Amino acid sequence: MSANSRLTIAAHALAWIGLYQRQGHEVATSEQIATSANTNPVVIRRLLGELRRAGLVESRRGVGAGWVLARGLESMTLLDVYEAVEPGPLFAMHRATPDQGCVVGYGIRPAMQGIYEGIEETLKRELAGVTLEDVVRDVLAAPR
Numbered sequence: 001m002s003a004n005s006r007l008t009i010a011a012h013a014l015a016w017i018g019l020y021q022r023q024g025h026e027v028a029t030s031e032q033i034a035t036s037a038n039t040n041p042v043v044i045r046r047l048l049g050e051l052r053r054a055g056l057v058e059s060r061r062g063v064g065a066g067w068v069l070a071r072g073l074e075s076m077t078l079l080d081v082y083e084a085v086e087p088g089p090l091f092a093m094h095r096a097t098p099d100q101g102c103v104v105g106y107g108i109r110p111a112m113q114g115i116y117e118g119i120e121e122t123l124k125r126e127l128a129g130v131t132l133e134d135v136v137r138d139v140l141a142a143p144r
Helices: 003-022 030-037 041-053 078-085 103-128 132-141
Strands: 057-060 066-069
Touching: 003 030, 003 041, 003 066, 003 078, 003 132, 030 041, 030 066, 041 057, 041 078, 078 103, 078 132
Parallel strands: none
Antiparallel strands: 057 066
C-alpha cells in the first residue's frame, strides 16, 4: 500500500464500521472491511491498530471479536485519521546534507522548509474541517 493511500483506506474502514454499526451490527471484522476496500485483511488490521492507538476504534476479543468505533463519526476529523496513520512530515528533505559550499546546496533546505510548512498547515486545516460523518454523507450521496 502506498503511503498516500493510507489515509483513504483508513477513512474507508472507519466509514464502513460506522455504517455497519448503524445497521444494528455490533462489531465489524477486518475481513469484512478488507472485502469492501479490496485489500488484504492484514493491511486493514495494521491500519486499525494505528487507529486504536489514536483512540478512534476499539477491538473486541473472544466470541464476536472485531472492531467498533471508539466515538461517533461526527467527532472524528480527517486530521485525526491523518495523524494516526501518516507519521512524519508530508515532505522530506535530502537524506544527506547537500554541498554547503554550493549556493543552491546551502540555501535549498531553508527555502523548501518554509514552503513545505505552509502547505502542511493548509492541509491540516482542511482535514480538520471535515468529519467522518461528512465523508459518510458524501459516500451515501455518490451517484451509482
